[in-house]
Amino acid sequence: MYVDLTMEIRDGAPVFPGYPRPTIRSWSTIERHGYYSNLLLMPEHVATHVDSPAHFVEGAPTIDAIPPERFFVRAVAIDFSDRPPMSEIGIRDFEERLPKGVEVGPGWAVLFRTGYDAYAGTDMWMRYPYIGEELAEHLAGTGIWSIGTDAPSPDHDPFNVHRILLPRGILIYESLTNLSRVVGRTFRLVALPIKIGGGSGAPVRAVAELE
Ligand SMILES: [Zn+2]
Numbered sequence: 001m002y003v004d005l006t007m008e009i010r011d012g013a014p015v016f017p018g019y020p021r022p023t024i025r026s027w028s029t030i031e032r033h034g035y036y037s038n039l040l041l042m043p044e045h046v047a048t049h050v051d052s053p054a055h056f057v058e059g060a061p062t063i064d065a066i067p068p069e070r071f072f073v074r075a076v077a078i079d080f081s082d083r084p085p086m087s088e089i090g091i092r093d094f095e096e097r098l099p100k101g102v103e104v105g106p107g108w109a110v111l112f113r114t115g116y117d118a119y120a121g122t123d124m125w126m127r128y129p130y131i132g133e134e135l136a137e138h139l140a141g142t143g144i145w146s147i148g149t150d151a152p153s154p155d156h157d158p159f160n161v162h163r164i165l166l167p168r169g170i171l172i173y174e175s176l177t178n179l180s181r182v183v184g185r186t187f188r189l190v191a192l193p194i195k196i197g198g199g200s201g202a203p204v205r206a207v208a209e210l211e
Pocket of ligand 1: 050201
């Protein structure tokens with residue numbers, strides 16, 4: 001079974017504050033031109049997307065330089081949707097909720113469900129629970145390849161989780177959705193970014209393949 005974990009890129013879709021919202025315009029129609037197509041203007045960090053190390057680290061790999069195997073991982077999704085706004089998710093919270101028998105490491109992604117994808121575009125959206133620095137260090141120490149969240153970011157300004165993970169080459173997926181359908185389980189995650197030359201990140205199509 002496949003579960004689509006991707007938010008739609010729509011005209012005017014909400015983005016992290018400071019970025020312009022995507023603009024989508026009709027370029028051609030079957031009626032007038034004989035073929036249908038649209039024109040897109042949008043930030044790299046739109047809808048469901050991945051941050052490459054270059055997003056925070058000068059000279060680090062851009063999205064086109066990440067080996068494709070990094071986008072095919074074993075994943076575990078953990079539910080933190082009961083957390084209060086602006087609360088920290090710590091090492092102990094993570095260990096208590098990690099499904100029994102699951103040990104994450106190289107080749108793995110850890111996905112955090114906050115439920116804040118439901119608030120996209122509202123004031124509540126920016127009050128998402130965040131990953132603590134200790135937990136970020138702990139996850140980095142396991143050698144995992146990526147983390148993901150259905151919130152717009154795993155952390156708040158000054159983005160210390162980004163600063164811990166990206167220098168070690170750990171990718172960060174943001175604004176995932178539908179994690180309620182995969183929490184408490186392990187599965188294969190395929191989340192491929194479009195290949196933007198020199199990109200700091202890129203929109204992805206994220207799909208969970210469940211056994
Ligand atoms: Zn981003």
